[in-house]
Amino acid sequence: LHWSTKLLSPASLIYITFLPNSSWGKEMMELYNHYNRLSKEATEGQEDHGEEWTRLPSYNRTLKYATGGAYLSKIIQSKARLFTRNIRDPGAAFEYVLFFRQDKLKCVCIFQAGHLLEGPPGHVHGGAIATMIDTVTGTHASLLSAPVMTANLNVNYRSPIPLGSTVLIESILDKEDGRKMYISCRVTSTDGSKLHTEATGNFKSGKLFIIKHYMCINCKFYLNNFT
Numbered sequence: 001l002h003w004s005t006k007l008l009s010p011a012s013l014i015y016i017t018f019l020p021n022s023s024w025g026k027e028m029m030e031l032y033n034h035y036n037r038l039s040k041e042a043t044e045g046q047e048d049h050g051e052e053w054t055r056l057p058s059y060n061r062t063l064k065y066a067t068g069g070a071y072l073s074k075i076i077q078s079k080a081r082l083f084t085r086n087i088r089d090p091g092a093a094f095e096y097v098l099f100f101r102q103d104k105l106k107c108v109c110i111f112q113a114g115h116l117l118e119g120p121p122g123h124v125h126g127g128a129i130a131t132m133i134d135t136v137t138g139t140h141a142s143l144l145s146a147p148v149m150t151a152n153l154n155v156n157y158r159s160p161i162p163l164g165s166t167v168l169i170e171s172i173l174d175k176e177d178g179r180k181m182y183i184s185c186r187v188t189s190t191d192g193s194k195l196h197t198e199a200t201g202n203f204k205s206g207k208l209f210i211i212k213h214y215m216c217i218n219c220k221f222y223l224n225n226f227t
């Protein structure tokens, strides 16, 4: 089990990651190690690999302190969790890690789909795939600009994803037009030979979202709280 903690300024802005976990299969671990080796921290003082990725912290909600959810009681507000991080049983649902490559403005997500994500027998539910695509592309758009809302997500399912398997979700910025970001995304087998899903998304950042997210950390992103 690899623990990593980071303290961001001010002191209240702490995020903790505990990735990977024991449920990660061989393929997931190999890919994680591969991108980790190419990530900023890991490459310091080592030979230049020509590409530099940044591993994004593992968020379990977008704001550390409950500020939203007018229809929820205060107690329930504090229990709000990011949809993809709300099942605690390791390996049961969404196991994923995200890396970002600044120079190419692209993201890669390694995703291992657990048994609770079944749709067609033995395969991943289309809604779960769309959820991961929304998460990756939405995170990507937020990193490039400011917190966003998904305005449009167009998903084409090309071949089913076997339950329990590991896939790659890669996203790139197609176009930026004011506060609108256009991002496209491909879900493939880990060797890239099989295309599972293709998607395009349109994301909108707005003044209101920015004010609502005024507590975002200095790297223009969200807070994490693993309580």
Ligand SMILES: CCCCCCCCCC(=O)SCCNC(=O)CCNC(=O)[C@H](O)C(C)(C)COP(=O)(O)OP(=O)(O)OC[C@H]1O[C@@H](n2cnc3c(N)ncnc32)[C@H](O)[C@@H]1OP(=O)(O)O
Pocket: 059, 061, 062, 082, 134, 135, 138, 139, 148, 149, 150, 151, 152, 180, 202, 204, 206, 222
């Ligand atoms: C740390 C973890 C990070 C996790 C990331 C997870 C990411 C998850 C992201 C989500 O899932 S967000 C939840 C799902 N999305 C929503 O609930 C959004 C609901 N819709 C809205 O809130 C508004 O419709 C929206 C903010 C998208 C747009 O409202 P605006 O009032 O800003 O839009 P407006 O009508 O003024 O249009 C602005 C521009 O956007 C365009 N637009 C708006 N809706 C669109 C649409 N649906 N498709 C394409 N274009 C659209 C519109 O044509 C126009 O283009 P132009 O500037 O060129 O005139």
